[in-house]
Amino acid sequence: MATDRSPDADASLFDTIVNLSKRRGFAFPSAEIYGGFRSTYDYGPVGVLLLRNVKEAWWRAMVQRRHDVVGLDAAVLSPPAVWEASGHLESFTDPLVDCRACGTRHRADKLEDPDRCPACGARDTFTEARQFNLMFSTQAGPVADAGATAYLRPETAQGMFVDFTQVMTTARKKPPFGIAQVGKTFRNEITPGNFVFRTREFEQMEMEFFVPPAEAQRWHEYWCAERLRWYVDLGMPVDKLRLRPHEPDELSHYSSATSDVEFLFPWGWDELEGIANRGDFDLSAHSKASGEKLDYFDQTTGERYTPHVVEPAAGVTRAAFAFLLAAYDTEEVRGETRVVLRLHPRLAPYKVAVLPLSKKVELTDPARQVFASLSDRFMVDYDETQAIGRRYRRQDELGTPLCVTYDFESVDDGAVTVRDRDTMEQVRVPIDELVTHVTDRLGL
Numbered sequence: 001m002a003t004d005r006s007p008d009a010d011a012s013l014f015d016t017i018v019n020l021s022k023r024r025g026f027a028f029p030s031a032e033i034y035g036g037f038r039s040t041y042d043y044g045p046v047g048v049l050l051l052r053n054v055k056e057a058w059w060r061a062m063v064q065r066r067h068d069v070v071g072l073d074a075a076v077l078s079p080p081a082v083w084e085a086s087g088h089l090e091s092f093t094d095p096l097v098d099c100r101a102c103g104t105r106h107r108a109d110k111l112e113d114p115d116r117c118p119a120c121g122a123r124d125t126f127t128e129a130r131q132f133n134l135m136f137s138t139q140a141g142p143v144a145d146a147g148a149t150a151y152l153r154p155e156t157a158q159g160m161f162v163d164f165t166q167v168m169t170t171a172r173k174k175p176p177f178g179i180a181q182v183g184k185t186f187r188n189e190i191t192p193g194n195f196v197f198r199t200r201e202f203e204q205m206e207m208e209f210f211v212p213p214a215e216a217q218r219w220h221e222y223w224c225a226e227r228l229r230w231y232v233d234l235g236m237p238v239d240k241l242r243l244r245p246h247e248p249d250e251l252s253h254y255s256s257a258t259s260d261v262e263f264l265f266p267w268g269w270d271e272l273e274g275i276a277n278r279g280d281f282d283l284s285a286h287s288k289a290s291g292e293k294l295d296y297f298d299q300t301t302g303e304r305y306t307p308h309v310v311e312p313a314a315g316v317t318r319a320a321f322a323f324l325l326a327a328y329d330t331e332e333v334r335g336e337t338r339v340v341l342r343l344h345p346r347l348a349p350y351k352v353a354v355l356p357l358s359k360k361v362e363l364t365d366p367a368r369q370v371f372a373s374l375s376d377r378f379m380v381d382y383d384e385t386q387a388i389g390r391r392y393r394r395q396d397e398l399g400t401p402l403c404v405t406y407d408f409e410s411v412d413d414g415a416v417t418v419r420d421r422d423t424m425e426q427v428r429v430p431i432d433e434l435v436t437h438v439t440d441r442l443g444l
């Protein structure tokens with residue numbers, strides 16, 4: 001489906017965030033000294049922290065705080081048998097068209113005008129659409145024969161299906177229960193783009209929730225609501241989020257119903273996460289292909305059944321991008337524009353920045369001790385260069401919720417100034433109460 005453009009979408013925000021990401025070390029093109037490499041991105045010192053925090057927040061909500069979900073870290077490489085059974089070898093395809101005039105390739109289902117090439121503007125120059133498989137294949141082992149073919153997983157989900165019995169038995173779980181996984185995924189996208197929104201290498205956070213067949217619809221509704229709430233709880237404005245059920249012709253080959261959590265991106269509403277009802281498609285397919293039983297025997301009812309699966313599947317990198325877009329704000333302060341990322345404290349790369357007022361050693365030595373005491377608990381930045389105002393502005397742009405300034409008075413009174421990112425209010429706090437103060441203020 002082509003992107004749903006909205007009059008509320010702010011197109012200029014896209015360039016602003018791409019520039020800020022590069023300038024401040026969130027994300028930038030990979031292998032840039034060689035001209036970059038096909039829409040791959042590297043995440044810099046603060047980007048890697050943001051990604052870790054997104055994954056940590058997801059794991060906390062989906063695994064840590066639930067008695068009915070356990071984790072898994074399955075292999076990225078897998079044999080063709082897995083993808084044959086899952087249907088990906090046959091059906092994980094996108095329709096590809098070539099422009100005869102300029103030679104560019106496009107996804108037929110994402111074209112704004114199906115007859116006009118978006119690269120050169122020529123009309124009626126597209127070839128017939130052909131199905132292009134999105135999986136990356138490689139060779140495992142030193143001999144490149146057909147038996148050595150392996151695939152890089154295009155979704156983390158299959159690990160949870162293939163390992164279903166192993167995990168259920170060792171974790172002593174029974175339906176309804178879930179298996180969650182966070183990890184790298186690879187898709188040979190025809191048209192990657194929009195910064196990190198669609199890339200060929202990305203990370204997913206997926207959970208397969210195995211339920212008695214009669215309960216699948218109820219759990220699907222439950223997980224749609226839960227997943228929408230997760231974004232709101234982490235500070236995304238509700239008017240920038242919506243749930244959209246898929247039309248029948250949009251459904252993946254394994255899904256009987258899917259709803260997307262959509263975000264209002266700078267180009268319009270687009271997918272953040274999909275919540276699918278996969279039925280018994282995967283467990284049945286792997287059971288048939290492997291000859292192994294992938295079902296559950298309910299001793300209380302004497303019934304044996306193949307569980308149905310409800311799957312909330314989110315992208316780490318896509319979510320991080322959306323959190324940056326949602327957090328970006330500017331305001332006038334004493335005639336100057338202040339840029340501030342109002343990231344939720346749980347997501348902010350640094351929770352605190354420790355800033356000695358001057359570079360004099362009588363301030364930097366004790367400031368480093370303050371850093372040491374805080375960094376045992378939180379991710380803390382330490383910065384002693386430039387004027388204090390400029391250092392505050394830099395931390396505002398990184399989304400750091402609190403700045404701690406060690407000044408000349410601190411030497412005498414054993415207290416520091418704590419500045420709030422959002423209100424810019426400053427309070428004096430004794431150094432020996434600082435860890436508790438920060439913990440309370442950030443609600444962590």
Ligand code: GAP
Pocket residue numbers: 154155156157187189196197198199200201202204206271272273274311313314315316317318319
């Ligand atoms: N197991 C189901 C599944 O993979 P999906 O909708 O294809 O479903 C889930 O992917 C999520 O992964 C998407 O909602 C999106 O956030 C993320 N994602 C998918 N393709 C992506 C890509 N090429 N680049 C970045 N993120 C992607």
